Amino acid sequence: MFTKILIANRGEIACRVAATAARLAIKTVAVYSDADANAKHVAACDEAIHIGGSAPKDSYLRWEKIIAAAQATGAQAIHPGYGFLSENEEFAQACATAGLVFIGPPASAILAMGLKAESKQLMEKAGVPLVPGYHGKDQDPALLQREADRIGYPVLIKASAGGGGKGMRAVDKAEDFAAALASCKREAINSFGDDAVLIEKYVQRPRHIEIQVFGDTLGNYVYLFERDCSVQRRHQKVLEEAPAPGMTEVLRQQMGEAAVAAARAVHYVGAGTVEFIVEQKPDGAMTFFFMEMNTRLQVEHPVTEAITGQDLVEWQLRVASGEPLPLQQHELKIQGHAIEARICAENPDNNFLPATGTLHVYGLPAHVTFERASHGTRVDSGVRQGDTISPYYDSMVAKLIVHGSTREEALARMDAALAQTHIVGLATNVQFLRHVTTSASFAQANLDTALIPREAAALFNQDKLGLPLAAAALVAHTLQAEQDQGAQTDATGWCDPWAQRDGWRSHGPSVRGFALEYAGAPHTAVLTTVRGNYMLAVAGQTLPLQWAVSATGALDLQLGAQRVLAHIYRNGDVAHVFTAQGAIQIVAVDALAHAGETHAEGGRLTAPMPGKVVSFAVKAGDAVTKGQALAVMEAMKMEHTIAAPADGTVAELLFAPGDQVTEGAELLRLEAVA
Known part of the structure; x- marks a missing residue:
């Protein structure tokens, strides 16, 4: 086993590798860019080396600097994580040339599977089922258009060297093909340095099911069952679960054996994922086709760890050091059900536009980090409260993984964990994830890659609380803060009664107005106080308002007959309200503070x-x-x-x-x- 490894990546995967290495008494070296000088993964490792500027091309994609850092620190091996150089055959070969172990497959396997067209041809020879399509080298746009017309619409254009949904477009009709091809090629050249594409038939009602495979240097192979990754936006995964709902033992074995055949065909070593598109027939039967092989550990590997009780990073380290696979196929068993949600800095209600900003509040659910199968909640994250999500890297903030004895139990645990995830400072998809996991299609396992557009009415622009409760939360939070401030004592213990801001009047009621902005529209809430009792008038309703501070600091809030436990955070004028029912934002409008400002943008x-x-x-x-x-x-x-x-x-x-x-x-x- 190695004594020191370098982690050629950042974020949660670098933290994940560092944690497993520490458990195995392996020292770790982090690399970091200008933007990541104070990042969590740097603190998680024993040593750290600066490798360049914030942009990936100036740092994490500079493999010569990474190899130099490994040699300078005495590391024996390099773990590439996922993304960046993890599927770069030149980097893998450069590691071997430098006498370093690349913790992944040999360069030849990465090359064979990295180009989608060539890998399709290889899989065809290995007897793995393929989707009808064009995988040739001729990239003349006119030829590609003719091939798309021959295959029949809808078709899918995919970057041959791509992955992660980049350089991919679905085209419904011939007249849209040329524009989609141009956009696809631009994105492919920017992301992968190669604008070659392939064309495939776009399978109707498809499910995306992938098989986790592992090979060692001794020629042994196993598959660690499947993951369903059908819930996607922009061809990128949102939720993953294992095992796949509705999977039969016969189909599981067929897909597993096909995945092992694919790995064996390229003499694969280490962790890899063989991705299949699964066509659902009207009679319930399923047919699978090979899509691609990801020659690295996947973002969603924790759900496989949960149902098998194995640490796949530990498997990677043992296999790379020359040890045989820890288990044989007959020793692997499925235990329970696991679901992973990708928490991203983005605005789902604005076409999933990525967001940047500072994590002013980063509250995570009380969780147990399980590395072996156990019922519970796990969070893999590469950031901490106070960190900044920059525009240089992927928008993922964290991965939330739950495990239960049944899918229903895992679903309930996921919703509870998402409800306890409080992020303030930038837009995230946390509430959108709650809407997806509680949607009829996902709850009933009616899965395909069109789930999000099919359930759009229940997923986007949802408001689970409403203006009255939102206003009540803001008003109560404001008054509580004022009362806490007024109740402060000086060094002698004296409290000025005239500093109390509790609305007391010697006679008559106290009336106070609150100017608000909610869902982009202005509103006014009027609070009337009589002998310590509050009445709140807003949105045409006048209701009694009560609250108390709970042991956790949340407000036990009651407005009329409605009662919620609300965690409220103020970030400037904006109050972020989190409850078990949902989360919203409401703005306290201070006219004096913003006098002279205008939102008019003209043209x-x-x-x-x-x-x-x-x-x-x-x-x-x-x-x-x-x-x-x-x-x-x-x-x-x-x-x-x-x-x-x-x-x-x-x-x-x-x-x-x-x-x-x-x-x-x-x-x-x-x-x-x-």
């Missing part, structure tokens, strides 16, 4: 977040219509289209393709139609 179109301008679809003088695509930006590894908010004429383009822009930067100006 300005601004960058929704920091990033790079990829292209403009218009030029000065062009007439545009509402909803028309004007520009494309790239941020957090994804492309985002900027559309016209109204009809008008382009007055001026203020940047050029390739320019880096800050959040709020004006990209172009529109003149309204007269």
Whole structure:
């Protein structure tokens, strides 16, 4: 076994590897960029080496610096994590040339499976079922269009060297193919340095089911069962679970053996995932087709760890050091059910636009970090309260994993854990995840990759509390803070009675107005106090208001007949209210503090977040219509289209393709139609 390894990655996977290595008495070396100088993974390791600038191309993608860091610190092996260089055959080969063990498959296996077209041909020879498609080397756009027409729409364009949903587009009709192909190729060249694509038939009602495989240097292979990853947005996974609902033992064995055949065909070593698209027939039968092999550990590996009771990172370290697989196929058993939710900095109600900012509040559920199968909750995270989510890396903040004896138990545990996850400082998908896990389709395991659009009415723009409760929470929190401040004593223990802000009057009621903004609209709440009793008038209702501070600091809030336990955090003017029923935000409007400010933007179109301008679809003088695509930006590894908010004429383009822009930067100006 190794005595020291270098972790060529960041975030939660680097922390995860460091924790397993520490348990095995292996020292670890972290690498970090300018943006990550104070990151959690740096503190988690025994040593740390700076490798460059914040952008991945200046640091985490500079494999020569990573190898130099390993050699300088005496590390014997490099763990690539996932993303960045984890599936880069040149890096794997460079490690071998430098006398370092790459904790992953050999470069030849990465190369064989890294190009989707070639891997499809290899799998066909190995007898693994394939989706009908075009996997050839000729990338002439006209030929690709003809192949798509031959296969029949809808088709899926996929970057041949891609992964993680990048460089992937679904096309429903022939006239949309050319534009989708161009966008796909741009994203592929930016993400992978290779714009080659393949075309496949887009399977109807598909499920995305993958098999975890493992191979050792002695030629042994096993599969550690399946994971269902069908719940996706933008072709990227949102929720994963194991085992797959509805999976039969016969189909599980067939898929497992096909996955092992795929691994064996490329002499695979270490952890890998063989991904299948599963077609659901009207009679309930399922047919599976090979999609691709991810030649690394996957983000969703914890659900496999939960149901098998195994630490897959430990397996990686043992196999890379030359040991045989810890278990044989007949020794692996499924125990219970596990679900993982990816908590991301993004706004689901705004087309999942990634978000950046500081984690002013980062409250996680009380959890047990289980590395062996046990019923409980686990959080894998690479950030801490006070850290900043930057535009340089992936938007994932944490992974929330739950395990129960049944799927129903795991679902209940997931909803409770999400309800206890309190994040303030930037937009996240936590509430959206709650809506998904409690949706009819997911609860009943009616799964396919279209679940999110199918359930859209129940998933987006949801308000589980409403204005009256939101206003009550803000008012109660404000009054409680004032009362706490007024009750403070001086060094002698004296408390000034005139400092009390409890609404006391010698005669008559006390009436106080609160200007609010809720869901983008202005409102006023009026609080009337008579002899210590409160009445709150808001949204056409007047109800008694009571509250008490609980032992945890939450407010036990009662408005009329409604009673909730609310955790409330103020971040400037915004109050963030978290309850078991849901979470909302409400703004306390201070007219004096914002006097002279205006929100009028006229004809300005601004960058929704920091990033790079990829292209403009218009030029000065062009007439545009509402909803028309004007520009494309790239941020957090994804492309985002900027559309016209109204009809008008382009007055001026203020940047050029390739320019880096800050959040709020004006990209172009529109003149309204007269």
